[in-house]
Amino acid sequence: MKSKKILFINQEITPYVSDSELSHIGRELPQSILEKGYEIRTFMPKWGNINERRGQLHEVIRLSRMMIIFDDTDHPLIIKVASIPSTRIQVYFIDNDDYFTKRLMANDENGEEYEDNGERSIFFARGVLETIKKLHWTPDIIHCQGWIGNIVPYYVKTAYKDEPSFANTKIITSLFGNGLKKDIEKTFGQCLEFKDAHSDILKNYNEKFDFTEFEKLAIDYSDGVIEAGPGVNQQLVEYTKSKGIPFMSQAAATELDVDAYDNFYDSILE
Template identity: 25%
Template sequence: MKKILFATSEAVPFIKTGGLADVAGALPKCFDKQYFDVRVVLPKYACMKQEWKDKMQYMTHFYMDLGFKNCYVGIMHLEYDGIQFYFIDNEYYFSGPKPYDSGPWDLEKFAFFSKAVLSILPVIDFRPDIIHCHDWQTGLVPVYLHDSFQAGEFFRGIKTVMTIHNLKFQGVWDVKTVKDITGLSDYYFTPDKLEAYKDANYLKGGIVFADAVTTVSNTYAEEIKTPFYGERLEGLMCARSNSLRGIVNGIDYEEYNPQTDPFIAKQYNAVTFRKEKVKNKLALQRELGLDEDSSVMMLGIVSRLTDQKGFDLIAYVMDELCQDAVQIVVLGTGDERYENMFRHFDWKYHGKVSANIYYSEPMSHKIYASADAFLMPSLFEPCGLSQLMSLRYGTVPIVRETGGLKDTVQPYNEYESTGTGFSFTNYNAHEMLGVIRNAERIYYDKKREWNKIIDRAMAADFSWNHSAAQYEEMYNWLIGE
C-alpha cells in the first residue's frame, strides 16, 4: 500500500478561494484504494463554516520551534467521503476572516504550516511515501524535509512532488525577513536554492528541492519554460524539465452533472439537451430581466474579472459585440474597472447584458446550463476549470489557445465536422471577435452542426479518473515500482 499525503492551503468542501481547492478536495477520492492510501492536511482556519469545525475531532497537540518562536500545533481530524483529512490548528496564524492576507504575514503563516505538516507525521503515525505539495504555500515542505528533518530515521526516503497551479503566485519576500521567519540557515539563500532576484521565493524552494514537479496541463508545462509565461523562473523550469510534467485537472462529474443538478431549472443529458436545455435559458432570462427569447444566442462568462482572464480584450470590443444578436451574462468579481465596465453595459444595453458582480455557486451552475456558448479568452491559463464545466453542460467554449484551454478544447473544423468548441491564437480583441462571430454564424445558420458540436462536447471525458491514473503512474515511478 502506497501512502500519499496531500499538503494544501485549501480543499473543498472546507475552504475554497479557487481551483486549487477543487483539486485538493476531489482528486484524492479518485485513487485506487487497493493500492493507494491518500490523505490530506490543511490549516484549520477560523473562517471555515461552523458545521465543519463541529465535526472535527481533536487528536492531540504539541509545541514546535519556528525561527525564534515556540508555536502551538493542534491536530484535528475528520473523515469525509472516505478520505482522512487532518487540520493543523493554531489560532495565532489561522484566525483571520479569510485564508490569505498579504505580505510577510502570509509567508510566516505558511512557513509554520509547512513545518507543521512534517512535524505531525510521527504523531499521527502516518509515514507517507510521497508528500504531494500544492502551490507556494507548501513550497517550504521539501526544503524543511531536506533540512532539519533528515536527522530522524522516520523521515529519510520520503519523496516530494511540487504541483504548480499558477506560476504567477510564488510567495516572495526579502531574504532577511524570510530567514528570521523560517529559521533556515544562510546555506538555503543562494541563487541555486531559495534566492531569486535578491529576494527569497517559497515556490522556487519547493521546485528546487522536490523530487518531481508537475503543473496542471501539458501546454502550460511547455509555456512556463519561456520568458512570457515563466514569471522569471523559466530558467529553473528548463533546468528541471526532466522532472516536469503536465497533468490536466478534472472536475467532479457528480457535482457538475446537468442530469442531476439541483440548481438548474430543467435537468437534461446528452440525449435530451435539444429539447430541455433551452428551458434553462428562458428561466435565467426571466430571473435576470433579460429579453425572453429562446432563439437568441446567449454568451456566458463566469470568472474572476482580471487581466489574466482576457477582460481587456472583451472591454475593447464590448460595444461592437453588443450590436450582434447575442445576450451576455457575466458572473464574478475582480478588478474595479472590469466590474464597472460590465455594470455600464448592463445599464446601456439592459435586456441584452446582465452583470452579476458577486459570486454564487448556484448562479454559476445556472449560467453553465443556460448559455449557448461560454467565453474564456485568457492571456494565460494553467488549466482552467470553467471550460471543462461548460463542455459538461453542452455549452460551447470559445477560448484562446493557451495552457489548459488549448489542451481541452478541440477547435471546430467546419469541413471535417470535428471539434468541441471555438478558439483563436493571438491575444487580439478583433481576432476574438471574429471567432465569436463565426460561432454566431454556425449557431444561427447551421443549427444541426451546432448541435453536433454539443454532442461531441458532452461526450468528452474530463472527470478526475483520467488524471488520477496519470498521478498514480508518477507516484509509482517516484517510489521506483
Template identity: 45%
Template sequence: MNGKKILFVSSELVPYLPENPVSLMSYEAPRMVNSKGGQIRIFMPRYGNINERRHQLHEVIRLSGMNLVINDMDMPLIIKVASIPKERIQVYFIDNEEYFKRKGTFADADGNLFPDNDERAIFFAKGVVETVKKLNWSPDIIHVHGWLASLLPLYLRKYYADEPIFADSKIVTSVYGQGFEGELDSAIVDKIAFDGIPTEDIKALEKPDYNNLLKIAVDHSDAIILASEQIPDELDKHISNLSKPVLPYVSFKETEEAYANFYNSEVLK
C-alpha cells in the same frame, strides 16, 4: 496505487474553501488514490473562514499540545480533523490561534497579503511533519499543492533530513499558474536560517515572491507536476533546467490516469 501511502499537503481544499484549481485538484488527487486502494492522509491549515460546525471539525487532543519554535517564538500546535463524508476521506487541520484564527486565507478584506504569511508557511510545514511523526505513518509519496505549503520540501530535505520515518519518501510538487501578487516579508530568509537551514539553499527567497517560493519547492522535490496550462515563464524555464521527472499539464478529465501512471512509473521507480 494499491497499498501505497500518499501524504497530500495543500494550502486549499474543497469542500472547506471555494473552488479554484488548487482546491479542486487537492481533492481530486486524493480521491483518485483512495479509489485505487492507496492509503492517504490530507493536511491543510485551519483558516478562520472555515466553518467548523458545518464541517464537523474536532480537536485531536493526543496530537495537539506541542509547541513549534518559529523565529525564536513558541507557538502552540493544535490539530483538528474532519471527514469528507461521501469519500470517507479524513482531513487533518493545522491550527494556531495567532496564525489561523483570522477570517481569511492569505489576505485581508482589502486584498492585502497578511504580513506574517511567511511565518504561517513555516508553521504549517513544521506542523505537518511533527504530526505525521506522531501518527508514526511513513508515506511513500508526499504531494504538495499550493504556495502556502511550498516550504515543506525544503524543511523535509534540510531541517528533517535525518528523520527515519521520511527516509524513503518521495516528494512531488504541483506547480500552478495561480499564485499571489507582491512579496512575503523580506525577513523570511532570516526566519528560515534560524532553523539551521543554510542561506545558500534559500538564496532565491531574498526576493520572496511566488515564483521564487515555488523554485525552492521544486529544487527540493523529487518530481514535479505542471498543474496549470499556463505557468509563469520564469518558473517554466527554471523547471525545464532541472533533471527531474516532470508531468506536463493534462486536462482535468485526464488527471486520474496521468497522475496514477506518473506516481507509479516516475516517482516510485
C-alpha cells in the same frame, strides 16, 4: 503487495473553502488515488473562513498542544480533523490562533495579502511534518499543492532528513496559475532556521525573494514537478526542465487525469 502511501499537503479543499481549481483537485485527487488502492493522509490549513461547526471539525487532543518554536517565539500547534461527507477521506487541519483561526487565506478582508505569508507557510510545514511523526506513518510520496506547502520539500531534505518517517520519502510539487503577489517578508530567513535548515540557502535566489523565487525553492528540493493546470508561469516550467527534474504537464487536461498522476507517482518511486 504493500499499498503505497501518499501524503497530500493541500492549500485548499472543497467543501471547506470555496470551489476553485486548487480546492477541486485537493478534494478529487486524494479520493481518486485512494480508490486506486493507495493509503493516504490529507492535510490543509484551518483557514479562518472555514466553518468548524458546518464542517464538523474537532480537535485531536493527543496530537495537539505542541509548541513550534522559531524566531525565539513559541507558536502553539492545534490539530483538528474532519471527514469529507460521502467519502472515505479524513482531513487533518493545521491550526493556530495567530496564523489561521483569526485570519483568512492569503488575503485579508480588504483583499490585501498578509505580510507574513512566508512565516505562515513555515509554521504549516513544520506542523504537518511533526504531526506525521506523531502518527508514526511513513509516506512514500509527499505531494504538495499550493504555496502554503512550499517549504515542505526543503525541510524534508534538510531538517527532517534523518527522521525515520521521511528518510526515503519522495517529494512532488504541483504548480498552479495563481499565487502570491507580494514579495516574501524579509524576516522569512530567520524564521526558516531549524536543525539543518539554514537561511543561507536564500543566497541561491534573487535578493528580491518574490513568489517566483519562493516556487523555485520548492522545485529545487522536489523529486518531481507537475504543471497542474493552465496559467502556470512558464519560467518555472523551463526552470524545472533545466534542472532535469521529472516533470508532468496537465495544462491541457479538461478533467482530472488520475491515471496520469498514478503513472507519475510510479515513475518517481522507481
